[in-house]
Amino acid sequence: MTSPRFPSATILGYPRIGPSRELKRAVESYWAGKIDADELRSAERGLRLASYKRLRELGLTEAASIPESFSLYDQVLDVTVLLGAIPERFAGRTGYDLYFSLARGNDTAPPQEMTKWFDTNYHYLVPEIGPETPIGLADRGVVERFAEAREAGFDVRPTLVGPVTYLALAKAADGAPAEFSPLDRLDDVVDAYAELLGELAAAGAEWVQFDEPALTSDNLPAARSDLIAAAFRAWQQLAAVDPRPNILVTTPYGDASQAIPALTQTGVEAIHAAAGQLAPFAGSGVDFSEVVLVAGVIDGRNIWTADLGRAERSLQALEPLGAAGVSVSTTTSLQHVPYNTEVEKWDDPELDANLHEWLAFADQKVREVVVLAAGLTEGWGTIADEVRRSEDILARRSRSAGVVREDVRDRVAAVDESLRTRVEYAEREPKQRERLGLPPLPTTTIGSFPQTPQIRKTRAAFNRGEIDEAGYLEAIRAEIADVIALQEGLDVDVLVHGEPERNDMVQYFAELLEGFAVTSQGWVQSYGTRCTRPSILWGDVARTKPLTTEWTAYAQSLTDRPVKGMLTGPVTILAWSFVRDDLPIAQVADQVALALRDEIADLQAGGAAIIQVDEPALRERLPLAEEEHEAYLAWAVGSFRLATAVAEPSTQIHTHLCYSEFGQIIDAIDALDADVTSIEAARSRMEILPELAEHGYVRGIGPGVWDIHSPRVPSTEELTELIEAAVAAIPASRVWVNPDCGLKTRAYPETKATLENLVSAAKAVRGRLS
Ligand code: MET
Ligand SMILES: [Zn+2]
Known part of the structure; x- marks a missing residue:
């Protein structure tokens, strides 16, 4: 076999929302009826071509080096x-509809349901696959986009989710037999992909990329070894298609070590x-002589300027493998980082100068890849x-x-187990019961x-300097007063101040x-147009002033009912930020926890009887490799406990978890x-409760009864x-009644109506208990 040339530099994918969120605006305008389908089509096309042009300017000039990784909503x-794997309830619909x-x-x-993509904060739409779900080559968008690019003068590399990953992320369609797994349909998906390969070859595509991150995860319903065996079979079949473009199979996110030997045996080119x-794998006996290795050396998920010397050494370390070729790439798609x-x-001003040189967003990362590829092909001396x-x-x-702040480092170093430990729950529980009544x-x-349009407008006006701090505080206070009055009127037992001062938790x-630091333009797609x-x-993280006490105290001053102090926990603060790469994450988490x-401590001193730490x-951040779970959970739990163990026995600590398979x-x-x-429980109709009961969980539990994702x-x-259902599974004395999650994306009409029903329902069940 001759080894086909893969471009020396590439990335696995590029952000698609648009540098100024043009895609969001176009799609939302289409939904609102402000633009028509033709206008949306041309907006999409414009964004794709602008990305290709930008990537070429940044140095991805070789044929097939630019990935065609656009998605209108989700890959x-x-x-x-x-x-065409369309659930029956959408039958008869076509196109954008x-x-x-x-x-x-x-x-x-x-x-379709939405859930998190591997260990990222990106959400994908879960396919629903049953034994009868139609599967074939039903849409030629991939081929059309390749042709569209070619017409505009760009030789791109079509990029799509691979067959095994697609099915591994699917759920069994409603009504499928209990023993059915979506992976049972692998042959049908492979047939459709084989047909697609033929059409791409006919259209002139030289390379096509298939992403198989499922092969790096232990957190999927199917066992990793089964997924690798399935991939081996699928890729052997697809490699046998003739004619076809050359195939690149990618394994981003987790550790691909277990999958790599099998993939080298399938006949795919890269x-x-x-x-x-x-x-x-050097010296392991695995034969790489027939495959090009596309090596991820630039991190696709962090935002730090790379250490190019280190990247150079890790590329040099691949020489002994004797691969048919080595190319430079990112570890993942760049869809997880902002543009520029x-x-x-x-x-x-000082931070401004520093951060500019410390940070690399997508465009800077493309440059890093291009520089390294020059080193690899033209000699390291040249770079x-x-x-x-x-x-x-x-x-x-x-x-x-x-x-590095010595005060922070010293304080973290002095943390011992006692700081993470409260007195026994059995001792806390009666004190809290008595205090709260x-x-x-x-x-x-x-x-x-x-979060009403009014609050958003007020915040924007404040940020633009159109209203002064006093005016802003007054507006927020008025909002808090309304929310407290509303909850009292509805007869809710434990109140919240409503978080109107928070743009984001x-x-x-x-x-x-x-x-x-916070950015003003650093948008990253979370899902669809969001x-x-x-x-x-x-x-190093330090608190130099109170964060929330003022709002909580104000809210509490308006009512005799308990108002919860409301904080975001260390794990979530880290998970939804870009975190430094120069300090072990457990220490960063402890800094935030302190x-x-x-x-x-301040909330408690101010009289808060209940403090919630979300x-x-x-x-979401559970590592994809099982052997890393324990270490992760140890620091995650440890940091939460370090934050909360300062609570007195009579102070009740709440936590809130959502989006999760628990x-x-x-x-x-x-x-x-x-x-x-x-916890979130409404969508799964309380499925989680028997599991919790069996586990022997003895403290308070608030299974969400209202799915807040729709109006x-x-x-x-x-x-x-x-x-x-909740009190049937768990003793009533421990059950709380609450929605699945916060209400900030809801509007007031449904909020009032539902809370009214929720309080009545709680009272009805309460009446039956006594
Ligand atoms: C995504 S969890 C949200 C928790 C937060 N306290 C809220 O109510 O919005
Ligand atoms: Zn939530």
Whole structure:
């Protein structure tokens, strides 16, 4: 076999939302009926071509080096449409109507479920596959986009989710037999992909990329060894298709070591993995002589300027493998980082200068890849200046003020187990019961109340300097007063202040703590048209002023009912930020935990009887490799406990988790040692409860009875049933009644109506208990 040439430099994927979120605006305008389908089509096309042009300018000039990684909404949804694997409730729909119905539902059909993509904060739409689901080559978008690019003068590399990963992420369709697994349909998917390969070859595609991150995860329903065996079979079959383009199979996110030997035997021309996972195969006997190794050396998920010297060494370490070729790439798609640091301006001039050189967003990362590829192909001497420059930046970064603070380091070093330990729950419980005097099945909400357009406008006006601080504080106070009055009127037992002062539950804290920077343009797609701006944790974390006490105290001054203090926990603050790479994560987490600990101490001193510390990201960051679970959960749980163990026995600590399949982390949830835990449960109709009961979880639990992801108002009867299901599984004395999550994305009409029903339902069940 002759070894086909793979471009020396590439990336696995590029952000697609648009540098100024143009895609978001176009799609939302289409939904709102402000632009028509033709206008949306031309907006999409414009964005794709602009990306290719930009990537070429940045140095991806070889044929097939630019990935065609655009998606209008989600890359998994794209494959569902490609395969025509459409659940029956969407029958008869086509085009944009079908695509967006699958994503968002319509009058008659609820959307496909959404869940997190591997260990990232990106959400994909879960395919629903049954024994009868149609699967074939139903859509030619991939081929059309290749032709569109070629017509505009770009030789791109079509990129799509691979067959095994697609099915591994699917769930069994409703009504499928119990023993059915979506992976049973692998042959059908492979047939469709084989046909696609033929069409891409006919269109002139030289390379095509298939992403198979499922092969790096132990957290999927199928065992990793089964996934690797399935991939071996699928890729052997696809490699046998003739004619076809050359195939690159990628294995981003987790550790691909287990999958690599099998992939080398399939006949595909190129394999991508992180360089550090490839190098240990030197001398292993695995034969790489027939494959090109596309080595991930630039981290696709962090935002730090790379150490090019280190990257150079990790590329050199691949030489002994004797591969048919080595190319330079990113570890993952760049869809997880913002576009370009150059458009940022940080408010502190010193930080501004520093961060610009310390940070690499997508465009800067493309440059790093291109530089390294030049070193690899033209000799390392040719990039010596760039390597030195990157090393100088890293040296300056490590010496910069605020990166290391002795006071913070000393305090973390002095932490011992006693600081993470409260007295026994058995001792806390009666004290809290007496102090709070709550009825059985107490009602509460998760924290945020609707963020009305009015609040958003006020915040924007404040940020633009159009209203002064006094005016802003007054507006927020008025909002808090309304929310307190509303909850009292509804007869909710434990109140919240509603979080109107928070734009985002992580950014709010990042703005107030030392060691963080927030961006103004650093948008990253979370799902569909939703984007977040992750904060950047660059230095040692310290709390130099209270974070929330003022709002909580004000809210409490308005009512005799308990108002919960409301904080975001250390794991979630880290998970939804870009975290420094120069300090072990466990220490970073403890720094954040100590800052929160001081806040909890202040809230407590101010009289707060209940403090909630949210950890919705606990499950999301569970490492993909099973052998790393224990270490992760140890620091995650440890940091939560360090923050919260400052609470007196009579102070009730709540936590809130959502979006999660809890099974794998039930021990960890227990180990958090919170007095009350609220969890998402409505969508799964309380499925989690028997599991919790079996586990022997003895503290308070608030299974969400209201799915807040849609504006639907559940009836009192429906809510009553769910509460009854809860008290059937768990002793009533421990059950709390609350929604699944915060209400900030909801509007007031459905919020009022549902809370009214929720309080009535709790009272009805309460009445039956006594
Ligand atoms: C994603 S979890 C959200 C928790 C937060 N306290 C809220 O109510 O919005
Ligand atoms: Zn939540």
